[in-house]
Amino acid sequence: MRIGVVTFPGSLDDRDALRAIRLAGAEAVALWHGDHDLQGVDALVLPGGFSYGDYLRCGAIASLSPIMTEVIDAAGKGLPVLGICNGFQMLAEAHLVSGGLIRNDHGNFIRRDQHLRVENVSTPWTSGFEQGQEIVIPLKNGEGGFIAPADELARLEGEGLVVFRYQGVNPNGSLNDIAGVRNERGNVVGLMPHPEHAVEPGFGPDTPAAMRSGVDGLTFFTSVIRSTLVEA
Numbered sequence: 001m002r003i004g005v006v007t008f009p010g011s012l013d014d015r016d017a018l019r020a021i022r023l024a025g026a027e028a029v030a031l032w033h034g035d036h037d038l039q040g041v042d043a044l045v046l047p048g049g050f051s052y053g054d055y056l057r058c059g060a061i062a063s064l065s066p067i068m069t070e071v072i073d074a075a076g077k078g079l080p081v082l083g084i085c086n087g088f089q090m091l092a093e094a095h096l097v098s099g100g101l102i103r104n105d106h107g108n109f110i111r112r113d114q115h116l117r118v119e120n121v122s123t124p125w126t127s128g129f130e131q132g133q134e135i136v137i138p139l140k141n142g143e144g145g146f147i148a149p150a151d152e153l154a155r156l157e158g159e160g161l162v163v164f165r166y167q168g169v170n171p172n173g174s175l176n177d178i179a180g181v182r183n184e185r186g187n188v189v190g191l192m193p194h195p196e197h198a199v200e201p202g203f204g205p206d207t208p209a210a211m212r213s214g215v216d217g218l219t220f221f222t223s224v225i226r227s228t229l230v231e232a
Contacts (some may be wrong), residue, residue, distance in 0.1 A: 001026045001042045001229065002027045002029050002039075003021045003027070003028060003044070003225075004029040004030075004031045005021070005031060006046055007031065008049070009052055010049050010051045011049035011086070012047075012050065013197075016047070019196070019199070019200075020195070020221050023200060024218060026221065031067060032067070033065040035066065037067075038070050038074060042079075043081070044080070044082070046082070046083040046088075047085075048086045048087060048194055049085075051086055054086075057089075057093065059086055059087075059088075059089030059092065060093045062086070062093075063090045063093035071094070075188050080227070081096070081187065081188045084192075085141055085144070085192050088192055092190065096190075097181050097183050097188055097189075098155075098161070099147060099148040099153075099181060104141065104172040105172060106173070110139065111138070113138055113205035113206065114136065114138070114166065114193050115134055116164045116167060118164060119131075119163055120161070122186055123186045124227035125189045125224050126163060126219075126220070127223045127227050128219040128220075136205045137195050137197070137198050138198060138204075139192060139193040141192055144172040144192040146172075146179075146192075147175055153175055153176060161183070163180040163182045164193070166178075180192065194217070195217030195219075198214050198215055198216050198218070199217045201215060
């Protein structure tokens with residue numbers, strides 16, 4: 001299986017995402033924002049960072065990059081797409097998922113190992129989790145507050161489109177503690193925390209077993225591999 005990662009000017013976590021894909025057992029394919037070619041990948045990751053310096057709005061300029069024409073088209077045809085942090089912002093700006101992301105309510109950039117509850121396992125990226133499972137994933141953002149109009153928020157909740165919810169503490173003021181959402185079809189998922197930073201012992205969050213031993217993020221990538229192979 002081949003999973004692509006798009007690099008934009010200002011991407012910071014593209015290499016981490018490529019490594020996570022390889023550790024999960026798939027072929028990692030580096031893609032460039034200025035191209036119109038997804039190189040036949042079976043799934044796609046829009047990584048974290050500060051694309052185009054976060055000018056205008058986070059993810060707004062990147063959502064208009066040449067490759068996003070192909071991303072939008074492929075997502076509409078069912079290609080699994082994961083947007084992480086800045087990638088989540090791109091998905092929202094491209095209207096591939098609902099809602100938007102604004103400045104953290106406390107006004108500061110935050111970095112923490114964040115507890116999440118898995119709210120939806122019916123996506124290619126979350127099928128390896130258990131419904132209601134609590135996981136720990138690193139979080140780092142300055143504009144991670146999830147917002148949506150009241151009627152849209154009610155629709156997201158009512159239709160089960162919330163995928164992850166913050167537990168223990170809401171780090172950025174997101175409405176309803178929402179940390180991640182999916183599209184109606186379920187193939188597109190956006191979340192603020194960074195699963196690619198919790199895929200390898202010695203480099204992940206602390207756990208009761210040992211320091212830096214958390215690997216909950218690896219399940220995102222093994223899930224999409226397994227889901228895609230089953231469909232094939």
